[in-house]
Amino acid sequence: MLCHECNKREATLHFTKILNGEKNEIHLCDQCAREKGEYLPGSNGFSIHQLLSGLLNFEQPIQNSPSRSLQSEQQCKKCGMTFHQFARAGRFGCAECYETFNHKLDPMLKRVHSGNTVHIGKIPKRIGTGIQLQRKIVQLKEQLQQHISKEEFEEAAKLRDEIRSLEKLAQQSGGEG
Amino acid sequence: MSLEKFISEAISPWMKNDGDESDIVLSSRIRLARNLKDYSFPIIATTEEASLVVKQVKEHFEKEKYDQYGPFELLEMDDMKPNEKKVLVEKHLISPQLSDESKKGAVLLSSDESLSIMVNEEDHLRIQCLFSGFQLSEGLVLASGIDDWIESKLHYAFDERKGYITSCPTNVGTGLRASVMMHLPALVITKQLNKILPAINQLGLVVRGIYGEGSEALGNLFQISNQITLGKSEEDIVEDLRGVVLQLIHQERAAREMLLQSSKLHLEDRVYRSYGILAYARTIESKEAAQRLSDVRLGIDLKILKELSASILNELMILTQPGFLQQYAGEILSPDQRDERRAALIRERLNLEIEKFN
Ligand SMILES: [Zn+2]
Numbered sequence: 241m242l243c244h245e246c247n248k249r250e251a252t253l254h255f256t257k258i259l260n261g262e263k264n265e266i267h268l269c270d271q272c273a274r275e276k277g278e279y280l281p282g283s284n285g286f287s288i289h290q291l292l293s294g295l296l297n298f299e300q301p302i303q304n305s306p307s308r309s310l311q312s313e314q315q316c317k318k319c320g321m322t323f324h325q326f327a328r329a330g331r332f333g334c335a336e337c338y339e340t341f342n343h344k345l346d347p348m349l350k351r352v353h354s355g356n357t358v359h360i361g362k363i364p365k366r367i368g369t370g371i372q373l374q375r376k377i378v379q380l381k382e383q384l385q386q387h388i389s390k391e392e393f394e395e396a397a398k399l400r401d402e403i404r405s406l407e408k409l410a411q412q413s414g415g416e417g
Numbered sequence: 418m419s420l421e422k423f424i425s426e427a428i429s430p431w432m433k434n435d436g437d438e439s440d441i442v443l444s445s446r447i448r449l450a451r452n453l454k455d456y457s458f459p460i461i462a463t464t465e466e467a468s469l470v471v472k473q474v475k476e477h478f479e480k481e482k483y484d485q486y487g488p489f490e491l492l493e494m495d496d497m498k499p500n501e502k503k504v505l506v507e508k509h510l511i512s513p514q515l516s517d518e519s520k521k522g523a524v525l526l527s528s529d530e531s532l533s534i535m536v537n538e539e540d541h542l543r544i545q546c547l548f549s550g551f552q553l554s555e556g557l558v559l560a561s562g563i564d565d566w567i568e569s570k571l572h573y574a575f576d577e578r579k580g581y582i583t584s585c586p587t588n589v590g591t592g593l594r595a596s597v598m599m600h601l602p603a604l605v606i607t608k609q610l611n612k613i614l615p616a617i618n619q620l621g622l623v624v625r626g627i628y629g630e631g632s633e634a635l636g637n638l639f640q641i642s643n644q645i646t647l648g649k650s651e652e653d654i655v656e657d658l659r660g661v662v663l664q665l666i667h668q669e670r671a672a673r674e675m676l677l678q679s680s681k682l683h684l685e686d687r688v689y690r691s692y693g694i695l696a697y698a699r700t701i702e703s704k705e706a707a708q709r710l711s712d713v714r715l716g717i718d719l720k721i722l723k724e725l726s727a728s729i730l731n732e733l734m735i736l737t738q739p740g741f742l743q744q745y746a747g748e749i750l751s752p753d754q755r756d757e758r759r760a761a762l763i764r765e766r767l768n769l770e771i772e773k774f775n
Pocket residue numbers: 243244245246247248249268269270271272273
């Protein structure tokens with residue numbers, strides 16, 4: 241087959257590009273693929289999503305059976321995306337999709353993120369104040385237990401006061417969260 | 418326009434700075450994916466919604482002080498000519514997806530082009546920092562700073578357990594993609610890279626040819642980046658990548674040393690042949706140009722070629738792409754015409770070096 245772009249060289253790369261849910265067959269020679277920028281950094285637009293779709297389809301081997309497709313018609317209340325659409329596009333439609341499809345998400349996240357399902361990195365400075373406080377409180381409570389078990393009551397009392405004031409702060413900022 | 422002037426305008430200012438280990442690590446990149454709460458992600462957003470996102474971001478950049486990072490220029494894809502966008506893609510300032518497929522796509526660029534913020538790409542915001550050489554930690558600090566500055570007013574989609582919410586679950590958590598561009602000719606020549614790659618993949622890192630596919634990387638340039646974004650802190654992600662890159666630098670240096678000792682004549686022959694072809698060819702395809710440029714750069718690093726500056730690989734890999742060739746020519750070119758222009762541009766560029774040297 242000749243390359244669709246130059247019609248000169250033999251097409252060596254064949255892929256299916258999914259754009260807004262529509263499938264496009266693309267056949268290019270090496271050079272045109274490169275020149276079209278298909279392999280430039282950040283252009284992994286479809287490869288990674290197709291890989292993801294692969295993972296998802298693997299999880300649903302009997303896609304065609306009626307009960308399955310009914311079940312997968314679950315929809316995000318906010319943006320209307322179904323799990324099927326997600327599986328095809330590899331991308332969610334809005335932040336709420338994560339909650340809607342939460343139960344199906346963790347097995348997939350585990351595969352992609354080498355077993356991890358929970359974020360432990362940065363917390364936004366402004367809107368994350370509440371979460372930061374909670375993380376701090378949990379830390380301090382662990383320290384408090386250690387002091388108590390070592391019978392260091394003076395230290396423990398200090399920590400208890402600190403925890404109380406942080407909890408008050410957390411309650412006040414809770415409204416914004 | 419003279420070639421010198423064209424190059425000085427075409428090459429991003431940040432590229433002219435010297436970074437660490439810049440004989441092997443050409444550049445470092447940090448990318449943070451962020452989304453605004455309450456707006457549909459670009460994949461399903463309506464034009465109105467997408468415009469609102471641009472408007473919010475634009476207002477923030479106009480109202481808030483950004484002395485530390487700015488000033489920024491906002492470029493909207495709808496207002497740009499195809500070749501102007503192509504040039505930005507070739508400079509790695511925007512992605513092909515933003516250029517060709519986005520709805521109301523835009524980019525904010527800092528004046529030295531080391532900071533680019535794509536709007537309405539796969540996510541609402543893609544904050545990207547580019548540094549020359551090996552400077553991942555510096556990139557992370559800068560990206561995180563601008564992230565804080567944007568978040569001081571805009572509401573991000575963030576979940577306590579899932580972290581920064583992204584359209585694609587492969588980016589969720591930190592939304593961080595850290596990557597370096599490495600020139601690894603000796604590991605390719607000695608066929609060691611193919612043995613190293615599987616081990617790197619097992620560490621949760623991805624290696625890809627920058628201008629090509631897999632081990633057939635054009636110009637022996639490879640991009641190494643993290644795959645995992647969830648369950649690790651930003652600092653750990655960068656640190657783990659750093660560790661592997663240091664190993665690769667070490668191995669590439671050892672392989673270069675080995676080549677010099679065991680087959681100096683062949684190496685010199687290879688370098689001079691490639692130099693000869695670049696200096697005299699009348700037409701050259703991008704694949705061959707990349708390979709020859711890589712040889713010449715290796716020759717410069719190993720002091721076989723002394724009168725050339727090391728930056729030519731980096732520069733010419735960018736300048737000999739179709740968009741730049743067309744910009745320099747001032748017209749749209751067919752593939753054959755590009756091959757001719759490419760050869761001419763490389764010859765001209767090498768001549769500049771010789772003039773400088775004399
Ligand atoms: Zn072609």
